[in-house]
Amino acid sequence: MAETSSPFRLDGKTVLISGGGGGIGQSLVASFRAAGARVVGADRDATMLENLDLAAQILFDQADPKATRAAITAYLATHGAPDAVVSNAGYTRAETLDMLDDDIWASELAINLSGAYAMTDPIVAAMAARGSGSLVFISSVNALGHYGNPAYAAAKAGLVAYAKAIAVERGGQGVRANVICPGSVRTPAWDHRLAADPTLLDNVLPHYPLGRMVSPVEVANAAVFYCSDAASGITGTVLPVDAGLTAGNLVFVDDVLRGK
Ligand SMILES: NC(=O)c1ccc[n+]([C@@H]2O[C@H](COP(=O)([O-])OP(=O)(O)OC[C@H]3O[C@@H](n4cnc5c(N)ncnc54)[C@H](O)[C@@H]3O)[C@@H](O)[C@H]2O)c1
Numbered sequence: 139m140a141e142t143s144s145p146f147r148l149d150g151k152t153v154l155i156s157g158g159g160g161g162i163g164q165s166l167v168a169s170f171r172a173a174g175a176r177v178v179g180a181d182r183d184a185t186m187l188e189n190l191d192l193a194a195q196i197l198f199d200q201a202d203p204k205a206t207r208a209a210i211t212a213y214l215a216t217h218g219a220p221d222a223v224v225s226n227a228g229y230t231r232a233e234t235l236d237m238l239d240d241d242i243w244a245s246e247l248a249i250n251l252s253g254a255y256a257m258t259d260p261i262v263a264a265m266a267a268r269g270s271g272s273l274v275f276i277s278s279v280n281a282l283g284h285y286g287n288p289a290y291a292a293a294k295a296g297l298v299a300y301a302k303a304i305a306v307e308r309g310g311q312g313v314r315a316n317v318i319c320p321g322s323v324r325t326p327a328w329d330h331r332l333a334a335d336p337t338l339l340d341n342v343l344p345h346y347p348l349g350r351m352v353s354p355v356e357v358a359n360a361a362v363f364y365c366s367d368a369a370s371g372i373t374g375t376v377l378p379v380d381a382g383l384t385a386g387n388l389v390f391v392d393d394v395l396r397g398k
Contacts, residue, residue: 145368149174152193153365154220156200156257157227159186161325162276165354166224166361167191173362178213178220180257181227200227200253201245207256219264219271222365225254225297226276230290231330243289250293255300262304266311272365273315275301276357279380281319294319298376305374314373316364321380322351344389347382 143149153170157163158179167190170177179187180196187195194217198209229249232242258273265271280291281298297317304315322328322342331338343349360379363369378384392398 145370146363146366147174148222148362148366150176151221151365152176152178153222153224154178154180154196154261155224155226156180156254157276158190158192158195159188160226161327162320162323162354162357163226164190165358166226169355169358169362170224170365173366175222175365178217180209198257200257201249203248203252203256206253207260210257211260214260214264219261219268221270222272222274223258223261224274224276224361224365225258227253228276228278228290228294228327230287230327232289233286235288238289246287246289247293247296250290251296251300254297258304262308262313262315265313266308268312270312271314272369273301273304273313274361274364275315275317276361277317277319277376279319279321279378279384281317282376282378282384285383301376302374309373314364314369316369316372316374317376318357318360318364319376319378319380319384320352320357321346321378321383323354323357324351325354344392345383346380347385347388350381352379352381 153175155166158167159181167177171191176193178194179190179192181187182199196209196213198206200206230246232238275297277294277297279285280287281294301315301317357379
């Protein structure tokens, strides 16, 4: 019988997904399982990972880079390097410059950038020693232009630089690294904003050329692609999954040129 394996499948592969219990994280788990992968979920406490289809779990607070590195190193010592990693955990509350101070800046950099480095650095080393591996960093459109959340944006832009460093310096050992920049996705990350203003989403939609927000599974599908052999020649790239937000300024076109 003819072999029907597709380069888009991940059968027999193991993928580690951080922030696995969040809105995008749960879609990542489901999409990687559907593509045939074995999924190891990471999050800050076990309740976040309940009811997910996981082969194993790793718990750490990514705001603490030392604890993060220790938890990952312990996992690697027992299980070895996963075939792929999706660095997805993230957090922000400081919406504008006015809401920042030194402590908040340090905290948002720690969770979104230093913690992501501490989690992936030992894995990159193990992947390079093995001679293969793929990493995907869930960044944000905030890395590409200013859409608020300045400390988070700086951290997310830092992930782009870090992914490119891995791509360039570890490509020779078979390690690929790519970045996904989602636009607005309605997940629990938006709950605090909607609690303050339940009509907020009405103000979001006019900015999106597709006329809607991005869904979690659209982000997850891009991550599955990046980790699959279908993307074997792709490394060091940045992919907006943003319903067209960064293609231009729809509100400018509508308000100024179309006169809506
Ligand atoms: N929702 C959006 O509009 C949007 C847009 C662009 C990028 N993103 C990014 O997508 C990723 C997932 O976001 P989401 O919308 O699913 O948010 P979410 O709040 O639903 O999930 C975030 C996940 O990260 C975990 N996490 C947060 N702080 C942590 C810490 N200190 N230690 C360990 N884990 C921690 C949470 O427990 C949760 O599982 C994040 O990196 C986020 O920045 C989200």
